[in-house]
Amino acid sequence: MTDPKPELDADTLAFAGRVFQYARMGHAEELAGLFGQGLPANLRNDKGDSLLMLAAYNGQVEATRAILEAGGDPELANDRGQTPLAGAAFKGSIEIARLLLAHGAQVDGVGDGSRTALMTAAMFDRMEMVDLLLAHGADPDFRDAAGKSAADMARAMGAQATPDQLDKAPRRGA
Structure with missing residues (x-):
């Protein structure tokens, strides 16, 4: 028997949404600050897109660099x-x-x-x-x-x- 997944509160979901938006929009400084606080560089969304995938796909050079320097895996594929x-x-x-x-x-x-x-x-x-x-x-x-x-x-x-x-x-x- 498995334990049920904990429910995420609205603040946690909003934070996660903001982090993925930082990658898409190229907010490298904000991402670097979060990585410095322990945010995992290989965080993935519900489609399996990593922060690195989102930054790379959206042409965000500095955000891509920040994620790679924080340990983002360039081989981490999405769900497709x-x-x-x-x-x-x-x-x-x-x-x-x-x-x-x-x-x-x-x-x-x-x-x-x-x-x-x-x-x-x-x-x-x-x-x-x-x-x-x-x-x-x-x-x-x-x-x-x-x-x-x-x-x-x-x-x-x-x-x-x-x-x-x-x-x-x-x-x-x-």
């Missing part, structure tokens, strides 16, 4: 299996992607899903992001669970430039 690097790739946030890679994000990381950041960038024709990820060792031949490569996904989405970009990319061991 998306990593912060994939979120940055989707949004085309080059500076965020560089920051995540510098703090240990795996360039071919897939979280609990099967789509890499390179696949996401290619699908949305983000050429500069594709170049960055390839320069950091992303494998253009990596396949998802259905056997599709980044170029396959880009073609399926109607991307104009990235399929050729990926076809011409250097291959490992070549």
